[in-house]
Amino acid sequence: MRCDSAALSAYLDGEVSEDVRQAVEAHLEQCAECRAELERFRRIDAMLGVESEQPGLHLELMRRADAEDAPVHESAGPSWWGYAAVVAAMVSIAGLAALMYSRSGREVATPAASEVAAAETPALPAETPADQEEEAPVEVAEAEMEAVQPAVGIELTPPEPVFDASTLPLELAGVLMGEKPVAIITYTATGRQRTVGVGAFVLPDIRVAAVAKGKVTLRRGDAEVVLTVGRKSASQGSRDLDGTWLARVFLDGSSNAALEDVVQITTSAPGSLTIQGQIDNSASPITLATATLKGDYLVLNAGEGLLAECDVSGSVTHDGTRIRLEGDIRMVSPEDSPVQHAVVECKKITEGKEPDLVKQKECEEEVRVLCKALQRYADDHDGQFPGTLRDLLPNYLSAEEIGGDSANRTIRYFGGASPSNVPDVQRIWDETDSTLPYPDRLMAWENRIEALWGGDFPPGGPLIEVEYKDPAITVVGSASGSVRTTSAEGAATSAAAMRAIMDSSSNNLKQLGLVVRMFANEHNDYTPPGWACTYPEYITDPEILRHPADASAGIDYELFFPATHDGFVHEITGQPDDATGRAAAWSTVPLAAERTPHRYGASGELARIVLFWDGHVEVVRMSEWETRIAPYIEYR
Amino acid sequence: MERAEDDLHAQVCQGDKNAFEVFCLGIEKPLFGYVRQAVKDSDDAKELVQEVLLRVYRMARSGELTQRRGSPRALAFSIAHNLAVDHLRHHANVTRFDHGDHVTPHVSAVERALLREQLDKALADLPENHRSAIALRAFGQLSYAEIAEALGATPASVKTWILRARRRLAELLDRDGQYLGEGHHEMR
Numbered sequence: 023m024r025c026d027s028a029a030l031s032a033y034l035d036g037e038v039s040e041d042v043r044q045a046v047e048a049h050l051e052q053c054a055e056c057r058a059e060l061e062r063f064r065r066i067d068a069m070l071g072v073e074s075e076q077p078g079l080h081l082e083l084m085r086r087a088d089a090e091d092a093p094v095h096e097s098a099g100p101s102w103w104g105y106a107a108v109v110a111a112m113v114s115i116a117g118l119a120a121l122m123y124s125r126s127g128r129e130v131a132t133p134a135a136s137e138v139a140a141a142e143t144p145a146l147p148a149e150t151p152a153d154q155e156e157e158a159p160v161e162v163a164e165a166e167m168e169a170v171q172p173a174v175g176i177e178l179t180p181p182e183p184v185f186d187a188s189t190l191p192l193e194l195a196g197v198l199m200g201e202k203p204v205a206i207i208t209y210t211a212t213g214r215q216r217t218v219g220v221g222a223f224v225l226p227d228i229r230v231a232a233v234a235k236g237k238v239t240l241r242r243g244d245a246e247v248v249l250t251v252g253r254k255s256a257s258q259g260s261r262d263l264d265g266t267w268l269a270r271v272f273l274d275g276s277s278n279a280a281l282e283d284v285v286q287i288t289t290s291a292p293g294s295l296t297i298q299g300q301i302d303n304s305a306s307p308i309t310l311a312t313a314t315l316k317g318d319y320l321v322l323n324a325g326e327g328l329l330a331e332c333d334v335s336g337s338v339t340h341d342g343t344r345i346r347l348e349g350d351i352r353m354v355s356p357e358d359s360p361v362q363h364a365v366v367e368c369k370k371i372t373e374g375k376e377p378d379l380v381k382q383k384e385c386e387e388e389v390r391v392l393c394k395a396l397q398r399y400a401d402d403h404d405g406q407f408p409g410t411l412r413d414l415l416p417n418y419l420s421a422e423e424i425g426g427d428s429a430n431r432t433i434r435y436f437g438g439a440s441p442s443n444v445p446d447v448q449r450i451w452d453e454t455d456s457t458l459p460y461p462d463r464l465m466a467w468e469n470r471i472e473a474l475w476g477g478d479f480p481p482g483g484p485l486i487e488v489e490y491k492d493p494a495i496t497v498v499g500s501a502s503g504s505v506r507t508t509s510a511e512g513a514a515t516s517a518a519a520m521r522a523i524m525d526s527s528s529n530n531l532k533q534l535g536l537v538v539r540m541f542a543n544e545h546n547d548y549t550p551p552g553w554a555c556t557y558p559e560y561i562t563d564p565e566i567l568r569h570p571a572d573a574s575a576g577i578d579y580e581l582f583f584p585a586t587h588d589g590f591v592h593e594i595t596g597q598p599d600d601a602t603g604r605a606a607a608w609s610t611v612p613l614a615a616e617r618t619p620h621r622y623g624a625s626g627e628l629a630r631i632v633l634f635w636d637g638h639v640e641v642v643r644m645s646e647w648e649t650r651i652a653p654y655i656e657y658r
Numbered sequence: 659m660e661r662a663e664d665d666l667h668a669q670v671c672q673g674d675k676n677a678f679e680v681f682c683l684g685i686e687k688p689l690f691g692y693v694r695q696a697v698k699d700s701d702d703a704k705e706l707v708q709e710v711l712l713r714v715y716r717m718a719r720s721g722e723l724t725q726r727r728g729s730p731r732a733l734a735f736s737i738a739h740n741l742a743v744d745h746l747r748h749h750a751n752v753t754r755f756d757h758g759d760h761v762t763p764h765v766s767a768v769e770r771a772l773l774r775e776q777l778d779k780a781l782a783d784l785p786e787n788h789r790s791a792i793a794l795r796a797f798g799q800l801s802y803a804e805i806a807e808a809l810g811a812t813p814a815s816v817k818t819w820i821l822r823a824r825r826r827l828a829e830l831l832d833r834d835g836q837y838l839g840e841g842h843h844e845m846r
Binding site for chain 2: 027028031032035037062063066067069070084086216218222223224225226227228229242243
């Protein structure tokens with residue numbers, strides 16, 4: 023073979039046949055010039071790959087992916103109510119996870135420790151004695167070197183025999199969630215937390231090989247490392263803080279400021295405090311996954327399903343039964359969010375005092391399990407739900423799954439068909455008259471789709487309704503799998519129940535705001551002509567079109583400006599067409615609202631929840647309606 | 659490792675969100691590198707990479723990915739290429755170089771930034787096809803067949819373009835009298 027740059031280049035990319043490969047390697051041994059050329063090529067490639075910058079995009083990206091999925095997620099568990107059970111399970115290991123990270127580094131650092139760890143795990147195949155664990159990968163590496171090194175003539179560093187888990191940018195913990203072993207991963211760079219099962223990837227080349235309580239086995243290629251979660255000793259931290267608390271977050275300048283949730287508090291070391299919980303509220307969505315006190319600083323890290331991330335710094339005081347965190351809070355996204363003053367108050371929940379919240383979550387979980395079983399049944403039966411709930415047994419639901427106290431509940435089952443025959447909205451769009459002006463074409467599109475639904479839009483509706491005696495609540499599960507709870511003691515009289523309804527409705531409107539934004543982004547900045555054309559691409563769960571307190575089957579949210587261009591908004595208000603003018607207009611012009619007023623506040627005055635163009639929602643009292651909202655609607 | 663990647667891709671195709679996040683962790687840096695060299699602006703590149711990954715995500719969620727040949731990785735780079743080309747068309751008269759804005763007091767970072775600058779210049783002087791081909795190879799580790807599909811060319815052309823790009827880059831960097839830095843080389 024003669025010198026052939028083309029062959030060298032292709033050889034470098036592994037794009038040559040076996041024959042050519044051998045020829046190139048034989049030639050390289052003899053030809054210093056080609057070795058030099060290959061080395062130059064290699065360096066060019068290496069330099070191209072040199073990327074000094076960490077883009078760090080995936081967190082923002084996942085936030086956007088979450089936003090796209092938001093309706094789906096909400097249906098799996100309406101905001102924080104649904105997460106609480108999971109959170110509670112995760113919580114108990116919160117402090118441990120942090121401990122484990124430092125421990126794990128030590129364990130893999132010495133061969134003896136990793137042997138012990140490997141021997142401890144039942145997940146390793148019996149025929150793999152612990153002492154072979156490290157040798158096997160080394161053999162592979164040496165074999166590769168012998169085959170490659172003489173031919174290419176460059177130095178190779180042998181790969182690490184067993185990968186070093188202490189360098190991984192994550193913290194891990196294994197827990198049992200019910201019967202199911204799961205690994206909880208916290209990425210140290212972003213604080214983002216994920217819950218995964220066996221077989222899931224942790225990093226692109228590392229996956230979870232096995233999970234047992236307190237232990238996670240990671241696998242990269244043939245190498246496995248077992249990480250063991252350590253138990254904290256009694257001397258660490260002040261144990262009197264550990265336990266279940268009710269947390270309330272107060273944001274200054276927010277109309278209904280208090281957000282609350284049951285959270286778990288663990289103290290892993292003196293002066294360090296971890297609060298785990300998920301706090302979400304329609305008025306000011308905050309997902310509070312962990313709050314860590316470091317010296318005088320309190321760091322809140324947001325978790326999954328979040329609409330906002332926040333950093334908090336400030337002071338923390340506690341007396342054993344109450345914790346007060348105070349500081350400035352700023353949403354990380356969007357970047358220009360204002361700094362807000364926030365106070366987080368945690369009150370310890372003692373036995374028998376406020377158990378209803380915990381019980382309520384158990385009830386909701388029960389209904390969710392039922393809904394999921396019904397959905398599985400419908401999936402197997404052409405979208406038809408069973409005639410009676412008994413049909414679910416035993417293939418779709420086991421007796422244990424729906425255990426609990428049957429005397430405590432009354433189940434009403436509605437049955438029917440799951441949403442099917444959804445019009446192909448994209449095809450209908452393609453069929454519309456493309457010569458029409460854009461808004462008219464959008465409206466024609468919506469009208470066609472509505473006609474196809476024939477009044478059955480939105481699909482779905484309540485599937486089961488379970489009335490509990492203790493606590494006195496009614497949990498309604500819908501065909502789409504979402505679950506909502508109302509207090510059974512007369513919805514109109516209970517302030518707490520009204521607040522839950524208000525939160526739920528505000529959430530619906532917020533999600534509709536997202537739907538409008540996403541739609542406009544993809545349709546020349548026009549708002550949707552109605553809701554029907556946004557399903558199922560943007561509205562994935564039609565339940566968000568129903569008001570939680572209204573039994574009507576129709577759409578409970580009115581879109582004030584259908585098929586309207588974004589650029590129209592500042593015109594209505596007469597604001598200048600610049601950034602400040604637009605911002606002012608967008609925050610005052612209503613975009614959508616509840617169709618019917620409700621008595622939300624303590625005053626009992628009728629009010630409607632309104633979504634504004636910029637995506638925020640407000641409860642607008644009917645006494646203000648004429649001045650604040652009506653003029654804009656008339657303008658249309 | 660390769661099998662792990664195949665498995666990951668399979669999980670991504672099925673619309674598994676966790677797998678997608680892991681996929682993003684692995685691909686965002688090379689993808690960013692590729693797009694950045696194409697559009698020459700870090701902020702625009704970030705936007706584009708997000709758009710690329712969101713599109714992949716949407717395709718995964720809609721089940722479209724399972725019907726496609728090729729890996730999500732190749733698809734991501736293919737989409738990235740198309741978006742970058744569109745982007746450049748829209749910003750045809752704007753030429754920006756933003757290297758150096760990430761220079762830190764560390765010497766190594768300064769050196770890296772300088773290296774980056776030389777390389778960006780050298781890349782910019784390449785014909786578009788050559789530049790795209792070598793960049794897809796270097797950042798995306800795509801096979802010739804995958805690059806060919808992304809660029810709408812034949813694998814044979816890709817092979818030639820990559821060779822010419824490598825030769826030209828080596829020349830350009832040599833001509834500028836710059837030592838071809840001790841870039842970390844590794845077996846691929």
